[in-house]
Structure formats: C-alpha cells, structure tokens
Amino acid sequence: MQTQHLRVTGIVQGVGFRPFVWRLAQQLNLSGWVRNDTQGVEILAQGSPFALAELRARLRTDAPPLARVDSVQTRGLAAESFTAFSIIASQSGQAATAIGPDVAVCADCLEELFDPSSRRWRHAFITCTHCGPRFTVTRALPYDRPQTSMAAFPLCPDCSAEYTAPANRRFHAETTCCLQCGPRLSLSDAQGQTIAGDPITQSLHLLQSGGIVAIKGLGGFHLACDARNVEAVARLRLRKNRDAKPFAVMLANVASLAPFAHIRHCERSEAIHDFRSHGLPRYARSDEDPMLGAHDESERSLLASRERPIVLLPATTAGAVALPGVAPGLLSLGVMLPTTPIHYLLFHEAAGRPTGSAWLVEPQAMVLVMTSANPGGEPMVRDTQEAHTRLAGIADAFLDHDREIVARCDDSVIRPVGKTWQFVRRSRGYAPAAIRLTHAGPSVLAFGAHLKNTVCVTRGDEAFLSPHIGDLDDVASCEFLDETVLGLCALLDTQPALVAHDLHPDSYSTRAALAYAQQHDLPTLAVQHHHAHLGAVCAEHGWYGPVLGLALDGVGLGTDGTAWGGELLRVDGATVARLGHLQPLPMPGADSAARAPWRMAAAVLHELGRNDEIVRRCQDPAASTVAAMLLRQFNCPRTSSMGRLFDAAAGLLGISATLAYEAQAAMLLEQAATGFVDTHGWPEPLPGGYAISNEGQLNLLPLLASLIDAGDAAQAAASFHATLVTALTDWVLRASQSTGLTTLAWGGGCFLNALVSTHLRQNLERHGIMVLAPRMTSPGDGSIALGQAWVAMHYLEKN
Numbered sequence: 001m002q003t004q005h006l007r008v009t010g011i012v013q014g015v016g017f018r019p020f021v022w023r024l025a026q027q028l029n030l031s032g033w034v035r036n037d038t039q040g041v042e043i044l045a046q047g048s049p050f051a052l053a054e055l056r057a058r059l060r061t062d063a064p065p066l067a068r069v070d071s072v073q074t075r076g077l078a079a080e081s082f083t084a085f086s087i088i089a090s091q092s093g094q095a096a097t098a099i100g101p102d103v104a105v106c107a108d109c110l111e112e113l114f115d116p117s118s119r120r121w122r123h124a125f126i127t128c129t130h131c132g133p134r135f136t137v138t139r140a141l142p143y144d145r146p147q148t149s150m151a152a153f154p155l156c157p158d159c160s161a162e163y164t165a166p167a168n169r170r171f172h173a174e175t176t177c178c179l180q181c182g183p184r185l186s187l188s189d190a191q192g193q194t195i196a197g198d199p200i201t202q203s204l205h206l207l208q209s210g211g212i213v214a215i216k217g218l219g220g221f222h223l224a225c226d227a228r229n230v231e232a233v234a235r236l237r238l239r240k241n242r243d244a245k246p247f248a249v250m251l252a253n254v255a256s257l258a259p260f261a262h263i264r265h266c267e268r269s270e271a272i273h274d275f276r277s278h279g280l281p282r283y284a285r286s287d288e289d290p291m292l293g294a295h296d297e298s299e300r301s302l303l304a305s306r307e308r309p310i311v312l313l314p315a316t317t318a319g320a321v322a323l324p325g326v327a328p329g330l331l332s333l334g335v336m337l338p339t340t341p342i343h344y345l346l347f348h349e350a351a352g353r354p355t356g357s358a359w360l361v362e363p364q365a366m367v368l369v370m371t372s373a374n375p376g377g378e379p380m381v382r383d384t385q386e387a388h389t390r391l392a393g394i395a396d397a398f399l400d401h402d403r404e405i406v407a408r409c410d411d412s413v414i415r416p417v418g419k420t421w422q423f424v425r426r427s428r429g430y431a432p433a434a435i436r437l438t439h440a441g442p443s444v445l446a447f448g449a450h451l452k453n454t455v456c457v458t459r460g461d462e463a464f465l466s467p468h469i470g471d472l473d474d475v476a477s478c479e480f481l482d483e484t485v486l487g488l489c490a491l492l493d494t495q496p497a498l499v500a501h502d503l504h505p506d507s508y509s510t511r512a513a514l515a516y517a518q519q520h521d522l523p524t525l526a527v528q529h530h531h532a533h534l535g536a537v538c539a540e541h542g543w544y545g546p547v548l549g550l551a552l553d554g555v556g557l558g559t560d561g562t563a564w565g566g567e568l569l570r571v572d573g574a575t576v577a578r579l580g581h582l583q584p585l586p587m588p589g590a591d592s593a594a595r596a597p598w599r600m601a602a603a604v605l606h607e608l609g610r611n612d613e614i615v616r617r618c619q620d621p622a623a624s625t626v627a628a629m630l631l632r633q634f635n636c637p638r639t640s641s642m643g644r645l646f647d648a649a650a651g652l653l654g655i656s657a658t659l660a661y662e663a664q665a666a667m668l669l670e671q672a673a674t675g676f677v678d679t680h681g682w683p684e685p686l687p688g689g690y691a692i693s694n695e696g697q698l699n700l701l702p703l704l705a706s707l708i709d710a711g712d713a714a715q716a717a718a719s720f721h722a723t724l725v726t727a728l729t730d731w732v733l734r735a736s737q738s739t740g741l742t743t744l745a746w747g748g749g750c751f752l753n754a755l756v757s758t759h760l761r762q763n764l765e766r767h768g769i770m771v772l773a774p775r776m777t778s779p780g781d782g783s784i785a786l787g788q789a790w791v792a793m794h795y796l797e798k799n
Contacts, residue, residue: 003032003077004052006043008059010070011100011433013143016129017041018087019171020064028054031082036142037091038493046082065130065306066100068433087166090142098464099138099491101429102218102409103306104339106131108169110357113341114348119158120178124185124200124342125403129173131306135432135467136219136407137175141491145174149404156181183403185342190396192388200345203399207346207368212236214373214387214395217340219409219428219467220380221373221387223395224250228367233325239394240375244660246327247371248310248334248411252347252364254300260319260367261333263299302414302421307429308339312415326369331671334413336370339428342399372410377471379480382408390476407487408480409467417754423778424752425452427468432488434462435776435786437793438542442497444792445489447481447513448785449502449529449556451662452778455485456785458793459494463539465777465786472508481512498796499524500788502532504557525792529556530567531576532787533747533779538571539790540776541745546572547772548579548741550732552756553748553780554594554643554663563587565641568696568735571745573794579735580696582645584638588626593644596658597665599626600644601651604704606630617708620657642750645700649720652707663749670753673717682759683715683722690727698731700724721755728756729763736769745772747787749780 008017013036021034021043030047045055060069105113109126112118120126127133137149145151155163159178162170170176177183187199195202203213207224210232214221223240225232227249237243251257303311315323315333327333338344350366351359373381373391381387382405387398409431413424423430431454440461448454453469466484470477489496501513503526510526517524527535530551538547549569558564559578566582586603587593593600602614602623614627629636643666650656650665655672659665677683689703703723710716736742744764751757751773761771777783 001046001079002049002052003044003046003079005075005077006045006056006059007039007041007073008043008069008071009040009073009097011066011068011098012041012063013097013099013141014129014134014138014174015066015100016064016169016171016173017067019129019166019169020062020067021059022085022087022166022171024055024058024062025085030055031085033082033086033088035088035090036097036144038097038142040097042091044077044080045085046080066103068100070436087172090144097141098432098434098462099141099143100134101307101431101433102133102136103131103429104308104337105341105344106306107357109341110344110360113344114355114357114359116355122200122345122348123177123179124340124345124401125175125177125183126341127173127175127177128169129171130169132175133218136405136409137403138491139406141493143174148174149406150175150177152402152404153177153182183401186400186402188398188400190392195397199399200342200349203397204346204349206397208350210235211396212239212394213397213399214381214391215342215399216387216401216405217342218405219407220382220405221391221398222370223373223391224368224370226367227323227326227369230325233369236369236371236394237325240371244328244664246330246332246334247369248336249323249326250336250338250343250368250370252351252366253337253360253362254303255361255363256365256367257300257303257313257335258363259316260323261313261315261335263313299416303335303337307412308337309412309414309429310334310336312413312424323367329668331675332415336411342401376474378474378476379470380408380410407467407484410470415752415754417752417757422752422757422774423776423782424780425468425782426465426777431467432464434464435540436542437461437463437539437790438544441793442796443494444498444500444789444796445485445496445513445516446500446527446785446788446792447485447502447509447516448788449532449781450504450507450509452781453477453481453509454782454785455481455488456789457488457492457494457496458789459492463786463789464488464492465783468782478508478512481509485512485516496520496522498522498792500527500792502526502557502784502788503528503559525795527788527791528559528576529784530558530564530569530748531571531791532784534569534571534745535787535790536777536783537745537747537772537774537787539786540774541772543743543745543772544573546570546741548732548735548739548744549576550728550744550746551748552642552746552750555639555641558640563637563639563641565639565643565748566645566698567640568698568731570739570741574791574798579739580692580698580731581640582642583697583699583701584640585644585648586630586633586636586638587644588629588636590635590637594647596620597647597651598623598657599651600648602626603630603636604648604652604701605708607701608705618651618657642748645704646750648704649707649717652704653710653713653716655713655717663752666750666753669717669720670755672714673721673755676714676718677721677755680715680718683718685723685726686719689723690730692727692731692734696731696735698727700727703727721753721759725756725759725763728760729767732764732769733767742768743770743772747774747779747783751779
C-alpha cells in the first residue's frame with residue numbers, strides 16, 4: 001500500500017469533480033479523502049501502486065464534462081491508516097483556483113423538468129453538477145454554497161439527502177434546489193404589482209398577446225417579445241431606442257430553425273474544438289442533448305452546445321419575410337436556443353406541456369426576440385429594483401425570481417468564417433475561463449478599450465478575460481467597468497503589480513485605470529491600441545518572439561497622436577514598430593464621419609481632386625458644408641483607419657449613407673459582395689487598384705476611385721474585396737521579405753469580415769506565411785484588455 005498527495009488545478013470546482021474522485025476511489029479500492037481548497041482540488045489517496053497510477057491517469061481522461069484539468073501534481077507521503085474514502089470540508093485561504101462559466105441546463109435535468117412524476121417537474125431552477133450557473137452566482141472561492149447567492153436558500157430534507165449522497169449527480173452541487181426550498185418565480189406588471197396565476201403561463205399569454213416581457217436569466221434580464229408580431233417588434237425598437245440594429249431570436253430547438261435560417265455542415269477536423277483545453281466552442285454530442293438527433297458536427301451542434309451562444313446564420317428568404325423587423329436589411333439572423341429552465345418552460349407551455357423531452361426534436365411554432373435588457377446600450381439589468389427603474393416604459397411585465405445575480409454576464413455571439421468559427425463577443429458560457437499564457441509572472445490588471453470593453457486579470461500563467469462590459473459612453477457602463485474590476489480581482493484573490501491601459505488619455509477606461517493605480521499605489525503602463533490587438537492574438541497562441549502584425553479596425557490612438565486603424569507592425573513583446581499604414585483619409589467633422597459613410601465618400605472625392613462633385617453626389621443637406629470643410633481642411637483630422645475605408649466604399653456605392661449602428665456600412669458592403677461571390681465566384685482584382693510606397697504606405701485611392709461610377713453595386717463590392725485582399729497580401733509579403741519574419745498575427749474588428757479573413761489567409765499561407773488569428777477571443781476591441789495584459793507582462797519581464 002502507498003499513500004500519495006495529489007493536487008488538481010484548473011476548472012475543478014463547481015463541476016462535480018469531488019464526487020467524480022470519490023467514485024473513482026470506490027472503483028479502484030482506494031481510501032483517503034478529497035476536498036476543495038484555494039488551489040483547486042486536493043486528494044489524499046491510499047492504495048496499490050497500480051490503483052494510484054490509474055487514479056492519476058483517469059483524473060485527466062475521465063474528468064466531468066464541465067471540468068478543465070490543467071495539472072495533476074503528485075508527491076508521496078508516509079503511510080497513514082484510512083478505512084474509507086470520504087469528501088471532507090473545504091479549506092479556505094488565498095485563492096489560486098478558478099470558477100467555471102455558466103452553462104445551459106443539461107439533458108438529465110431536462111428529463112426531470114418535463115416528467116410529471118419528478119419532484120422537480122416544471123421547477124424553473126433545476127440544476128446539477130453538470131449544468132447551470134457558476135460565475136454569475138459566486139461571491140468567493142472555494143466554490144461552496146455559502147459563498148454563492150444560493151446561500152439564501154437552505155436545503156430541504158430531500159435536497160439535503162441528494163447533496164450528501166456521493167453517488168447522486170447532485171452530490172455537492174452547490175446550486176441544487178427544488179420547488180420546496182426555492183428560489184421562486186414571480187411575475188409583476190409595469191407598476192410592480194404581482195400578476196396572479198402561474199408566472200410561466202401568464203408570461204406566455206402576454207408574449208402571445210404582443211406584450212414585451214423582461215425575463216431574468218443567468219447573467220441578467222432579457223427583453224422578449226413575439227418575433228413574428230411586427231407591431232410588438234416595432235414597439236420594442238421604439239421603446240429601446242434601437243432603430244435598426246438586429247435582434248437575436250430564441251427558438252425551442254434546432255428543428256424549429258429550418259424556416260428561418262440555413263444550417264451549414266462543417267468538416268469535423270476544422271469545426272470541432274475542445275473547450276476544456278482551448279477555450280473554444282465545445283460541441284454537444286447527440287447523447288448529451290435531446291435537441292440533437294443523429295450525430296452531426298455542424299452549426300446545429302454549436303447552437304445546442306452547453307455554452308449556448310448566439311450564432312449568426314444565413315437567413316432564409318422565408319425567414320426574412322416572416323421576421324421582417326428582427327434584422328432589417330441584413331441577410332443573416334442571430335439565433336440562440338434556450339439557456340435556462342425558465343426559457344424551456346415558456347416553450348414547453350407553448351407546446352401544451354407535453355410529457356418527456358421528446359417534443360424538443362419536433363419543430364415548434366414560437367419564435368421570441370431575446371435581446372439584452374438595457375436601455376440605450378447600457379449594461380444588462382440584473383436585479384428587481386434595477387429592472388423596474390431602468391426598464392420603466394420599455395417592459396410591460398417582469399418575469400423575475402429571487403436568486404441574486406452576483407455578476408452580470410451578457411450573451412456570447414459567434415459567426416461562421418470560412419470553415420471555422422469566430423467570436424464576435426466572448427461572454428456567457430466562455431468567460432471568465434482562463435487563457436493559458438506561455439509563462440507565469442506578477443499579476444497584471446488591464447482596463448481594456450473604450451468600445452466593447454472587457455477587463456483582464458492575470459494570475460501566474462493564466463489570463464482571465466471578463467465577460468462583455470460594452471461601450472463606455474454612459475455612467476452605467478462606466479460603473480459596470482468599476483464593478484467588474486473589483487469583482488474579478490476579489491474572486492481571483494489577486495493583488496496586481498501593474499495596471500495597463502489604453503494610450504488615449506480621455507477614455508474612461510484610461511481614467512479609471514489611473515485612478516485605481518493611484519488608490520492602490522501601483523505603477524501604470526499605457527499600451528497602444530493596435531499593439532494590444534496583436535498582443536491578444538500572441539497571448540492566446542502562446543507566441544513568444546518577434547512577429548509581423550496586421551491591425552485593421554475603426555480607430556485607435558497612435559503614438560503620433562493621430563487616429564490609426566490600418567497598421568502593419570512588428571511586435572516583439574513590449575516593443576512595437578510601425579512598418580507601414582494605409583494612406584490616411586480626412587474625416588470631415590471628425591467623429592461625425594465615423595457615423596456617416598457619405599462623409600467618407602466625400603473625403604475620397606476631395607482626395608481625388610473632385611471636390612466640386614460632392615454636393616451633386618452626396619444627397620445630404622450638409623454636403624456643401626462638408627465640401628467647404630475639406631477645401632479648408634477645417635475639422636478634418638486624417639486617419640489610416642480601415643474601418644473608415646470600408647465606410648467610404650459603402651458611401652461611394654450608395655450602399656449606406658448614414659449608420660444606425662456601428663459597422664452597419666461594412667456589414668452591408670460585405671453582404672452585397674458575398675451575394676455576388678456566391679453566384680459568380682471570386683472576381684479578379686482590379687489592375688492598378690493600389691500602390692505601396694517605399695515607406696510602406698498602402699494607397700487604396702485607385703480602388704476607391706473605381707467605385708464612383710460603378711453600375712452594379714454588388715459586383716463593385718466584390719471587386720473591392722478582391723482587390724483589397726490582393727493589396728493586403730502584397731503589403732504583408734513585402735514586409736516579410738524586408739524583415740525576414742514569416743509569421744503574421746492579425747487583429748481588429750475588420751477581420752470579422754469573412755471575405756477578407758478567409759481569402760487573405762489562403763493567399764498568405766499559399767506564400768508560406770503562417771497566420772495567427774483570434775480564436776479564443778474576438779478580433780474586435782473585446783480582446784484589447786488581454787493584449788494590454790500580455791504587453792504589460794512582457795514589460796515587467798524586461799524591466
């Protein structure tokens with residue numbers, strides 16, 4: 001007999017790891033104990049050498065579905081005498097473990113939810129060790145019930161018996177509960193008065209009658225209405241002040257999707273990724289989710305994965321007609337499946353309360369708009385008082401409950417790009433799962449960007465990127481940033497050694513970072529925006545050493561004080577050099593030009609010496625003023641932004657004159673080009689469409705000039721993309737030849753353009769360039785905090 005001490009690190013708390021170890025011990029005839037501690041899970045095991053070796057191996061190979069095992073450390077101990085194997089009380093102290101993200105309700109719980117003989121039939125908070133909330137209910141680590149918002153709900157005798165039975169799947173499931181011990185649903189009207197009757201039944205009646213219902217989910221409230229009710233959707237847009245930005249929809253199951261969106265099948269080798277080791281979408285299997293029939297590794301698997309992201313899919317023609325107000329002007333649809341038991345119960349009620357989960361493989365009629373409950377881009381509403389205050393005049397009723405949401409967490413959004421996937425927004429289901437770094441270092445706190453803000457905390461060799469915070473344009477969002485910083489640092493029990501922030505001095509994220517550093521007497525580091533974009537990609541790929549970088553986005557303050565956004569850089573840890581940039585264009589009206597593509601079109605006309613055509617071609621009352629501003633170069637700062645170049649192209653082609661939401665013009669331009677490419681194939685690039693100077697400046701004015709009198713906007717949009725890809729390829733290859741670097745990292749929101757990213761990768765790899773692209777995070781500003789932290793860690797190492 002031998003005795004060994006084992007420590008398991010990773011995401012191993014709140015995922016059923018201790019009962020998993022207990023069951024292994026029974027199978028292997030081991031004695032000893034297992035417990036949670038601040039490092040992860042600690043095990044003392046006694047048995048034969050063979051059994052101990054089998055335990056070490058199976059801790060990795062057979063771990064529970066939601067677990068991620070990073071390491072298993074083992075040391076021998078002097079022999080002790082144990083009569084059995086038990087689970088003992090958790091040990092407290094300074095935390096060095098992590099909490100897993102929230103996930104959707106599992107198949108086993110769904111079976112109970114729809115089984116009238118189950119004591120949890122129609123229980124809106126059914127959960128077990130394999131599913132449900134984690135991050136959003138946790139106050140501190142170790143992850144035990146007293147440290148979660150479930151502490152307010154004492155276990156009833158039946159739940160307590162399950163909780164203490166090692167063979168039960170709810171053994172030490174900290175969120176376990178039932179109808180007797182709570183939490184409980186409630187439904188109230190706009191004045192806060194309780195609506196009598198079953199909350200699910202009454203909520204469904206309101207939705208079917210054209211009402212707007214605020215529904216409390218995992219990380220906050222959603223606003224829901226009948227997606228096929230044109231008047232209800234229009235009323236939601238009016239009340240939420242959201243004129244055209246697309247809504248996501250929720251359907252009961254994959255089978256319900258066919259009338260509205262196309263499902264694409266992907267090659268297994270390129271579509272399947274393991275979330276445990278890489279932080280990427282972990283696809284459900286047919287034996288894990290009743291909504292999947294035959295084994296199918298495609299978009300349907302991603303939709304039904306336990307992370308439950310919003311997936312952007314091509315809309316069907318019938319779907320665009322049936323849901324006219326959901327995504328106006330777009331040929332794609334954001335789709336999600338139910339995440340919580342509450343969502344399932346609404347669809348179950350609409351289906352007539354069938355017994356069992358078999359109904360989940362049959363098409364269901366109901367389609368709900370499901371959008372974050374926030375007025376005007378503010379953070380998601382998360383509690384009752386806040387909901388009735390901030391959603392006053394928006395929601396007709398509130399489907400609420402009394403389980404507190406400790407941390408807000410918005411939905412994740414993923415879109416297909418080529419034969420793989422890309423995060424548009426990494427949040428619920430994925431955050432704050434750690435991203436493994438190449439080496440450990442002092443803790444760094446990074447405050448992120450002004451738009452699509454997230455924050456990042458490093459601890460050892462792990463980077464914890466927060467859920468989506470949003471644009472810091474209002475007081476509520478700024479307060480959410482401050483709240484997230486304090487909450488994440490407290491949860492991880494870290495004390496940063498350095499605070500990193502954006503170079504822009506006027507951004508709230510910068511001001512908040514400086515204030516935090518001053519309060520805690522910490523040094524600070526300003527990181528240039530595009531350096532951070534590329535640092536994020538290097539961080540997730542574990543890249544160490546110099547690399548070429550291509551950063552294409554809307555705007556970021558450059559080291560020369562001008563607006564950058566189309567940059568070719570050389571990055572080596574904390575050091576960055578600008579090798580080239582797009583030829584700058586003027587922005588008439590400064591930030592106003594970022595919201596009006598016609599202004600960027602006017603800027604192109606001016607640069608081409610055709611200022612006198614601006615008034616005739618730009619049908620806007622301010623056209624003559626803009627023409628005069630360009631002539632005088634008054635309030636016309638120049639920018640190298642690729643985002644503004646896309647706007648100029650959309651404006652010249654008449655595809656978009658003004659923006660109702662960020663990147664709308666670029667999306668419509670890509671959509672027009674995609675339609676042409678799907679029908680006619682990839683076009684030839686325009687001869688002479690660009691020029692590259694000896695100083696590395698990429699001039700795309702000839703390409704933009706070709707769009708001015710284009711007859712077919714879709715064909716011209718496709719030609720624009722083809723020429724742009726060729727120009728970017730040539731630009732990178734020249735830089736590779738001059739520097740000797742053959743690896744390229746790219747980042748920035750423009751890489752959400754599937755035509756650019758797919759064809760550019762193909763071109764570069766054909767010429768021997770290895771491309772590092774964002775996979776675990778979005779290419780947009782949501783990854784900036786990770787990049788800032790990566791640069792800061794290199795700075796600390798160097799200095």
